[in-house]
Amino acid sequence: MAIKLYGLRLDVNMKNKFFTQKVLNVVSQIPRGATLTYKEVAAQAGSPNASRVVGSILKQNYDLSIPCHRVIRSDGKIGEYNRGAQKKKQLLKEEGAL
DNA sequence: TAGTTGACCGGAA
DNA sequence: ATTCCGGCCAACT
Numbered sequence: 156m157a158i159k160l161y162g163l164r165l166d167v168n169m170k171n172k173f174f175t176q177k178v179l180n181v182v183s184q185i186p187r188g189a190t191l192t193y194k195e196v197a198a199q200a201g202s203p204n205a206s207r208v209v210g211s212i213l214k215q216n217y218d219l220s221i222p223c224h225r226v227i228r229s230d231g232k233i234g235e236y237n238r239g240a241q242k243k244k245q246l247l248k249e250e251g252a253l
Numbered sequence: 254t255a256g257t258t259g260a261c262c263g264g265a266a
Numbered sequence: 267a268t269t270c271c272g273g274c275c276a277a278c279t
Contacts, residue, residue, distance in 0.1 A: 174276075193261055197274095208276045210260035215277075228261065235260030243260090 174200055178212050185225045188250045192229040210235070225252065 177200035185191055191199075193206040202208070206229075213223040217237065224243045228234045236243035247253050 197261090202275080204262090204274050205276075207259065207261045207274060211258085211275090211277060212260095214260050223260080226260080230262080233260095237260080240260085 174202055174205070174208070175212055177201060178209055179216065179221055182213065182223055182226060183221045185222055187222075188252050190225045190227050190247065190252050193226055193234070194229050196226055213237075225250075 178196060181196050181199045182191075193209045194203070196209045197203055197205040200209070209226070213221075213226060214235075214237065216223060224236060224246045226234070227247075233240055233244050233247070244253075
């Protein structure tokens with residue numbers, strides 16, 4: 156559904172490709188040994204309340220050049236991972252991020 | 254195009 | 267410490 160507001164088309168229920176690109180970019184910039192939370196990534200990408208969406212985006216991404224294992228939950232838990240939560244924990248430990 | 258689904262978050266019980 | 271619940275919003279169907 157599209158809503159017109161002051162000449163702007165706000166598409167409800169439709170994708171925001173800018174957000175997705177920004178998320179991937181932010182995650183790819185996380186240095187070795189550092190971690191960000193899903194919420195922080197969402198904020199960096201311009202949508203502070205879209206932490207859950209960050210997860211679904213990273214879930215879709217299989218590009219190894221994007222270190223999505225460095226994104227963890229704000230409550231201190233590790234969170235999920237494409238190749239298994241154990242693998243994620245192991246990678247972080249190897250980088251000294253734990 | 255409308256409805257459903259989560260790699261989440263923060264507060265409440 | 268641990269579930270439970272409502273809100274969030276791009277992707278999926």
